[in-house]
Every structure is written in C-alpha cells, then in structure tokens.
Amino acid sequence: MIWEWEYGPGEEYLVGGADPAFVAHVEERADELVRAAEALYLDGTAYQGDNPKGATAHITGGMFEYLLVVRHNRLYIRQITIY
Template sequence: MERKAAELVRAAEAQYLLGRAYGGDDPKGGDITVPGGMFTYQIVVRAERVYVLQITCPGF
C-alpha cells in the first residue's frame, strides 16, 4: 500500500507542476485497490498534498 501511495504522489507531482500557482479546481479523488485492501485519496494541488482519507483492509 505504501508503494502505491508513493507512486500516486510522484504522478501528482508530474501532472501538477505549477503547485501553488495552479488555478483550476482540485482533481476528483478516487480509490486504489492494492493486494490486501484499498485506500481512498484526495489530491489538493494548491496545498501540494495528497491525502489518504481511508484505508480498508478486509478481514482485519
């Protein structure tokens, strides 16, 4: 799960190079399925942050 989250951060950095100068709306968050569960995320471009909102691990 940590590896996928790091990959998501790198992709957001590459896609939103303007960071704090970005003038559009924040992109819609989403879910990423990983072995053993999933997590929900939200990208906040102007704050230069990717937030993991929920981690789901079935059977925990």
C-alpha cells in the same frame, strides 16, 4: 515545491493495528501517486483549476481512498479498507 502524502485524520487512526506489510503496500502506492501528481501538476501552488475528485487506489489486500489538494502539493489518504 515538493509533493508529499500524509494520512488525513492521522496515521494511528487509519493504520493502527494493521499488518505492517499491508501498510507498506499503502505507502508504496501513495508514493507512486505522488510522483504522478508531481509530473502532472508541475507547480501546484500556481494551479488555478478545481482539485481533482477523490479516488480509490486498489492494492494487495485492500484499498484506500485519497484526495489530491493541488495547491498544497499534497495527497491525503482519507480511508483504508482491508479485505
């Protein structure tokens, strides 16, 4: 199963009105994190442990909070902060 990421409560809620260049940075970093999770958890649907704790990704101009749900093969972006 392929890993993907999505905006937790919804894209418009999290990035509505944000600078498109900043949103591109968020999405690039999310892509990197998904590739790393895919390498670490080869078959997320068979994963038996606890999910990792939420984390913060720092990017140019801000940061975002995310959560990995291994059994869903998903990274959820939960909050975005623009400096």
